[in-house]
Amino acid sequence: MRRNAWLLVILLIALLLGVNNTIYYFTTKDTLEDRLQHEMESVAKQIEISIELSRNGAEEYQEQIGRELRAASIAAQYALSPDVEKVSNAQLAEISKKLDMVGITLLKKTPDNIILYKSSIEKQMGYKTSTWKPWYQAFNQLFDEHRVTIDWGQSLTNFWTGPFEFATTDTSAIQKWGYYYDGTTNYMIDPFISYDSRQRDYDDATGVERLISQTLKENRTLSEITIINPETFGNGKKTTITDNGDELEHMTQNPIINGTYTYKHDDDIANVAMANDRNVKVYENAVINGKHVVKVFIPVDIENKVASMLDEKGQPLNRYVISLVSDYATIQQTLDKQFGNIVLIIVIVTVLSLIALYFILSAYRKSQDKLIRKAQETYLDEINGLFQSIRSQRHDFVNHVQTIHALAELGKTEELKAYTAELTGEIRQMNDIINIGNPAIAALIRAKSLQAEMLKVEFKIDFKDMNHLELGMKSLDMTRLLGNLIDNAFDEVLKYAEEQRTVHIAGCQKPGYYQFTVSNTCLQAEELANKPLFQAGYTSKDGGHSGLGLHIVKSIVDQYKGIINLAINEPNVVTFIIKVPV
Template identity: 85%
Template sequence: MRRNAWLLAILLIALLLGVNNTIYYFTTKDSLEDSLEHEMESVAKQIEISIELSRGGAEKYQEQIGRELRAVSIATQFALSPDVEKVSNSQLAELSKKLDMVGITLLKRTKDNIILYKSSSPKQLGYKTNTWKPWYQAFNQLFDEHKVTIDWGQHLTNFWTGPFEFATTDTSSIQKWGYYYDGTTNYMIDPYISYDSRQHAYDDATGVDKLISQTLKENKSLSEITIINPETFGDGERTTITDNGEVLQHMTQNPIINGTYKYEDPDDLANVKLANEKNIKVYQNDVINGKHVIKLFIPVDITNKVASMLDENGEPLNRYVISLVSDYATIQRTLDKQFVNIAIIIGVVTAISLILVYLFVTAYRKSQDKLVRKAQETYLDEINGLFQSIRSQRHDFANHVQTIHALAKLGKTDELKSYTAELTGEIRELNDIIDIGNPAIAALIRAKGLQAEVLKVAFKADFKDINKLELGMKSLDMTRLLGNLIDNAFDEVLNYAEDQRSVHIAACQKTGYYEFAVSNTCLRAAELENKPLFQAGYTSKKGSHSGLGLHIVKSIVEKYKGGINLAINEPNTVTFIVKVPY
């Protein structure tokens, strides 16, 4: 039974360790996720600052290109006739080469439109611009007021230019156009250059895509960085059909401004919208493309509106969204390592616990065996002592008879009465012990009575009708129980004067149980009421005592489903009452 209790205790310990491990695992998981999110926010902030610096630099570079286009426009005006009808396409082609332009086009205003009238490139000729929003608005302002007032693009004297964009006349190329008109000609001058010949080299060296690529290399936990246009995201690439039936992309309205977008998820549209409209950070913990990732969406306000990022209506954006994708494997590896370490610790602790329990149980059994052997030896000694007393009485019987005969013959009546009274008391005392009905207890009481005589202790025993003892407790356990209680009482009364040393043991049989009560003198009885008297190792006695006596008594009583309690019913007297069912 005790072995099962120890095994149950070990299982409970292992279970508690397992629960603790699980709690620690998920706590660590949450902590690592929070740490990764903070790291992503920090990286996003650095990217935001770097992007703004890079974008600002790119805008400044484009402004220099704009000034170059204006200078080319003025040079072209000086080289050409103010009448568009007197300008040839070949002249424009020659000027384009000399001024290092991709081409030069002249725009003419008609009653209801503005058209590409003359050009160094045949592809440019004949295009109407009334569908080019907001470009057409800028052209009209330049013709009417010699300046452009729309809130994006670069504005110089008599000049306006927009961002690099795909060309309507050549949908495969990205170009930047400048528009110049000062009222001295009947046409608008439009020189243009390609992205590859100017901006491409700059962006490759310092642009946002370069920055994103470098950041991904330096942050192994990041899998993707995307700069998102929240106004056009989810609509796909912005395109229109040209007059020639070709599909024209719009770079400035592209839903993905910079970076890549490989970790696509159905929730992205809602998350981008939430981040943009509420101006808050949004996290997404999900499996995308078969990979566990954490996505972060951070809105970034644009202080200086630019022409390179437009909404679906061609208006400059107020805000864009940065999306970061982080590989959850970095967290999982740490968690797996922690889990293995804790599993090893649990295994080691469990093994050590088993070893310690085994050693403890072995030592406990040896101790119990030692106590049992000692009890058996005491039991045999007490039985032998009882038998020896009986044999001594029988051996001395002849001597007693002769003494009685002599006293009677001599007529010494008083001496005879005294002698027979003394002899009768001794015989009655021994007979009372024998009449207890249990040889083991009788022997114990006989031995304790003799010990009491030596210790000058008034020892009294009252046993009534305990003939059912053999149906319940083993005699060995009963002698251990009573022996420890009596010894405990002797130890206490020896602290007092001889006339105060009193120990009384009483036993009786009641319905369903038998009761033992051991009382002794105790001048400090009130102090014992709240003491852990039955706890192993506790002792209130002075000197070297193990503190195991009452603990052993309680263990024996509980073994037989009984109970023991301390009673203080008389002043300066304590009584231990034991009830054991039969």
């Protein structure tokens, strides 16, 4: 039984520690994940600011290139005839070389189209532009109004230019074209330069790709940064087929504007759409490419619309999305380390707790054993005292008879009556104690009767129908229960004068239970009704008392599933009523 109790205690401690460890683990996990999200958002904000600065710088640089193209257009116009038919391709090649252009093309407007009519590069000629949206719209505005008003590209006096883009005439080249027309010629001048000769060096030095590369290098937790075009993402690269049958890729409508996109997940399209449509941050915690990662999609509004980022209809974007991928291993490593520390602490605390519990239980057991031994010794003393009293009465019986005979012969009637009355009372009292029916209770009552006689306390006894007492309670526990109640009653009545010192104990059998009552004089009986009488340590007595008597009584009654009540049925008398199931 004792071993099972120890096992139960150990299992309970293990369960509590396990629950505590689990709660702490997941709380720490949530905290670390929140911290990682905040770090990712902070990095994303820094990247956003840096990207905007870099992008704005790149746009400003492109505008400078646009002004260079316009200047080159004006210079070429002064060198060429105003009639396109009088301009040769050789002239255009020579001027293009002097102006450091990749080439110069002249556009001619026909009744139903605008075509590339003359060029310094032969394969540029002959292309129709009516399918080049929104370029064709800009060409018409420039021919008709000498200015371009579409919300796209860079417009200057008599001039317009779009962004760097793949060339229809050479799908492998990224170029920027300028278009100039002031009405003094019958053609539009189109000088163009390559991305490699102008913009690439700038982007390599200060562009977004360099910024992303440096950010990834400085933040080891980040695995990938992607700048996403939310309008074309998921549709693949935007391409068209040229008049020559070549596939033309549209750089300005590329789903991936900057960065790389190797950590692909099935929910990416939905997450990008949600971030863009609702303008909210979206997180994804998943295993991608065999690695546990956290992805965040953060929408970024574009204040100044640009021609280098377009939707699938060729209109400038209002917003793009930054995607950051962070390695979850940093969190897991921290969790593993903390978990190891927690386990070590728990093991140490558990061992120390079990050692402390062992000593506490050992001390408690020794204390209980000591109390039990003392109670057993008291019980044996009381039983022996009862038997000794019975033997004494029998031993003195002859002396009593001789005394009665002598008093009768002498004719001392009054003395004889007094002597026999005293003798009869003593015998009746002993018979009442013996007739209780339970040796343990009888011995206790006999001992308490002697104590009451010494203390000059009127000790009344009233036991009925208990000749066949078969309590489920151990005799030792019964003597402890009644003994503590009687002792408490004696302690209380000793506060008063001899004529007020009354203690009454009664016992009887009821249907299904036995009832015991202990009553005593108490001039402050009414005040006890709201006192915690059964609480360990509580006492209404003056110093020197532990306050454990009634607590022990309550514990014994509870152990045997009985009940104990305090009753104040008459003035200045307090009664404890105990009911114990049969």
